[in-house]
Every structure is written in structure tokens, then in C-alpha cells.
Amino acid sequence: MGIIVDNSNMEENYINKSKIIIEGKYVLRIKNVHELSEMLNKSIRQTELYLLEQNILPYRYIGTARFIGLSGIEKLLKSRVAIIGCGGVGGYIGELCARLGVGEILLFDGDVFEESNINRQIGCLEKNIGKHKAEIIADRIKDINSATEVSYKNIFLHNDQFIEEFSNSDIVIDAVDNIQDRLDIAKACMELMIPFIHGSIGNSSVHVGVATPDNNFLEEIYSHKHTNNMLLGNPAPTAILCAALQVCELVKIICGIGDVLSGSLLHYNWLSNDLVTFDITNK
Numbered sequence: 059m060g061i062i063v064d065n066s067n068m069e070e071n072y073i074n075k076s077k078i079i080i081e082g083k084y085v086l087r088i089k090n091v092h093e094l095s096e097m098l099n100k101s102i103r104q105t106e107l108y109l110l111e112q113n114i115l116p117y118r119y120i121g122t123a124r125f126i127g128l129s130g131i132e133k134l135l136k137s138r139v140a141i142i143g144c145g146g147v148g149g150y151i152g153e154l155c156a157r158l159g160v161g162e163i164l165l166f167d168g169d170v171f172e173e174s175n176i177n178r179q180i181g182c183l184e185k186n187i188g189k190h191k192a193e194i195i196a197d198r199i200k201d202i203n204s205a206t207e208v209s210y211k212n213i214f215l216h217n218d219q220f221i222e223e224f225s226n227s228d229i230v231i232d233a234v235d236n237i238q239d240r241l242d243i244a245k246a247c248m249e250l251m252i253p254f255i256h257g258s259i260g261n262s263s264v265h266v267g268v269a270t271p272d273n274n275f276l277e278e279i280y281s282h283k284h285t286n287n288m289l290l291g292n293p294a295p296t297a298i299l300c301a302a303l304q305v306c307e308l309v310k311i312i313c314g315i316g317d318v319l320s321g322s323l324l325h326y327n328w329l330s331n332d333l334v335t336f337d338i339t340n341k
Contacts, residue, residue, distance in 0.1 A: 069097050077114055081124075085117040092204070102205040103161050107135055118203070119159050130313040131159055135205065137312050138162040140227040142215065142243060144191040145169065146178040146292055147257055148233030150301035152195045153180055156202040158309065163199060163206055164227065167192040168214035178294040215239075220246035229311060231304055232256045237280050244269045244276045253311055253320075257304040259297055260290035262329035266303040266319060267338070268311070273321035275338040295328060 076090040086094070086109055095105040106116045110132045115123055119131045126134075139160050141151050144167040155163055169191050175182040181194040192210035199208045215223060220243055224230050230247050232255060234240055240256070247254035247269065254269040256276060269276050303324065310316040323336045 069094065072097060073109075073112075073114065080117070080120065083120070083123070083128075084114045085120060086114055087117045088204075091116055101207070103135060103207055106159075106205050107132065107161075110135070116159075116205070122158060126309070126313050126315065130309075130315070133312050133314075134159045134309070135161040137228045138164070138226060139308065140164040140166070140224050140230045141233060142166050142230065142239075143233030143235070144181065144195040144210075145175065145233065145235075146294075146297035147259065147301050147304075148231075149180040149182075149191070149195050149198075150298050151231055151233055151305055152199055153202065154301060154305040155308070156199040156206050156208075158305070159203060160206060160308075163208045164223070165192040165196055165208065165210035166213060166215050166223070167195075167210075168212055178292055178297045215243075217242045217246075221249065224250055224252065227252060229308055230254050231308065232258075233301075241276055241280060244274050247271075248274050253318075255304045255307045255311075257300045259292055259300045262293070262296055263325065263327045264296060264300045264303060265323055265325055266300060266307065267321075267323040268307050268319045270320045275321050275323065278338055279323060299326065299328065 072094060077084045077086050091102060091105055095102050098105055100108065109116060110128055113128060115128055123131050137160055139155055141148050141163060144152065144165050152163060152165065170188055171182040171186050171191055173187055181191060181198060186194050190212040192212050196208045196210040199206055224246060229252060230243060232240055244254045248271050251271045256267045256269055258265045267275060307319055310318050321338060323338055325334045
């Protein structure tokens with residue numbers, strides 16, 4: 059007759075031996091999370107959620123947990139976010155989502171890095187010129203946070219693909235540079251009843267807003283009378299600001315905190331220090 063091993067006791071003993079108290083919280087370091095993951099035969103993400111259910115915080119998130127608490131960390135880790143475009147704005151969005159602990163990230167971009175991208179795109183290193191943007195950003199996300207499950211497609215999505223690709227996402231984030239694609243993605247998100255976080259840049263200006271199922275304001279701001287074909291600059295600070303503000307909206311939506319820019323457009327110009335929020339409703 060074989061010996062029955064109680065694995066649950068082994069895991070409990072390991073956690074009790076490994077957890078430490080920091081700032082009044084039980085925390086577990088990355089090395090211990092990985093070892094526990096092997097013991098549980100679970101993914102890193104599943105293991106971190108298992109710990110959070112026991113009020114044990116993966117130590118990597120302690121700085122964020124001071125702000126949104128363990129429940130906020132858990133909500134982010136359970137979330138699924140699609141990022142459309144992995145260039146100047148999209149690359150930084152992916153970076154921030156990984157550091158926050160977003161549980162699943164989907165990346166879409168058919169473009170490759172070129173020399174002119176070095177001025178603003180976090181994934182564009184000299185050695186990465188000619189490589190696919192989505193693939194490089196996916197690899198970077200994996201290096202940042204092993205708990206984040208990331209997938210990518212080296213494609214430009216078309217209108218007939220939006221519903222299928224976004225159907226299981228909690229949020230879709232805009233990092234595209236084509237107005238018609240932006241409008242079509244927003245419509246698909248309305249049909250799927252999920253928020254679409256819009257962001258656009260030009261020179262020193264940033265525009266950020268959230269299109270929701272009951273208020274798709276993008277059709278108003280991108281009507282023909284409000285658009286032009288001017289070629290605007292895209293310096294790194296502007297791209298980073300836009301990404302940061304969009305991810306702030308993600309945190310507010312997922313964690314249920316703060317005032318979401320729903321049906322509103324935030325305009326910020328770092329050159330003139332103008333900061334204005336416009337209320338926009340569909341006409």
C-alpha cells in the first residue's frame with residue numbers, strides 16, 4: 059500500500075515558512091512565488107491569485123497596493139486588456155500594464171520597427187530595427203512580469219476581425235494612428251459593451267477619453283469638420299504622457315475608483331501647460 063502525501067500541508071508549510079511581514083502585510087517574494095507555482099502546478103498568475111485570496115501580497119506589487127489595496131491588485135490580475143498598436147503610445151501602455159499586474163494582455167500590430175521610431179518607441183532599440191513591434195513588446199512584458207499572460211499577433215486588424223478578437227476583453231486601449239480604424243474599433247466595443255480608452259498625440263498635445271457603450275463620443279470629435287491631414291510631431295514625452303493617462307483610466311475602470319473620463323476628452327499640452335477637460339455628447 060502506497061504512502062499518501064498531503065500536498066496541501068506541504069504548500070501551507072511552504073507559504074508559512076516563506077512569507078514575511080512588510081508594512082503590516084504578509085508578502086511573498088518572486089522567487090518564492092515561482093517555487094510555490096511549481097508545487098501547486100499552477101501558472102504564476104494563478105499562484106498570485108491564490109495568494110491574494112489568502113491576503114498574501116506578491117511583493118512585486120507592494121508599491122501599487124499602497125494605493126489600490128490587495129483587492130485592486132486582484133482585480134487587475136484578473137483583467138484581460140487588448141492593446142491595438144505597439145509603437146510609441148502602445149509600447150508604453152504595455153509596459154505600464156505589465157508593471158501594474160494586468161493579468162492578460164493581447165497585443166496587435168502588423169508593423170516592424172524602423173530607424174525613425176527610436177525617438178519615442180520603448181521597444182525600438184538599434185538591434186530591434188526590422189523586428190515586429192508586437193513580438194518585441196510581448197517579450198518585454200514577459201521580462202517585466204511573469205504573472206502577466208501575454209499573446210500577440212503581428213497583424214493589422216480589420217473591421218471584420220474586431221468583434222472576434224475583442225470579445226473576451228474587459229477593456230480595449232487605442233494606440234492606433236488611423237482615424238477610421240479608431241472609429242470602427244469604438245463601434246465594435248460598443249457592440250461588445252466594453253470600454254474603449256482613446257488616446258491621441260500631436261506635437262506637445264495629448265487627448266485622452268473613454269468611449270463607453272452609452273457614449274461613443276469619438277464620432278463627434280472625428281467628424282470630417284474636426285479633422286485635418288497635418289503631419290504633426292511625436293516626441294517621446296508626448297507619447298509617454300498619453301500612455302500614462304490612458305492606463306490611469308484603465309486603473310479607474312478595473313478597480314472602480316476615481317472619476318472615469320466617460321464621454322469626456324482630456325486635453326493636455328505640456329508646452330503651454332494647458333489642461334482642460336471637455337464634456338462631449340453625441341449629437
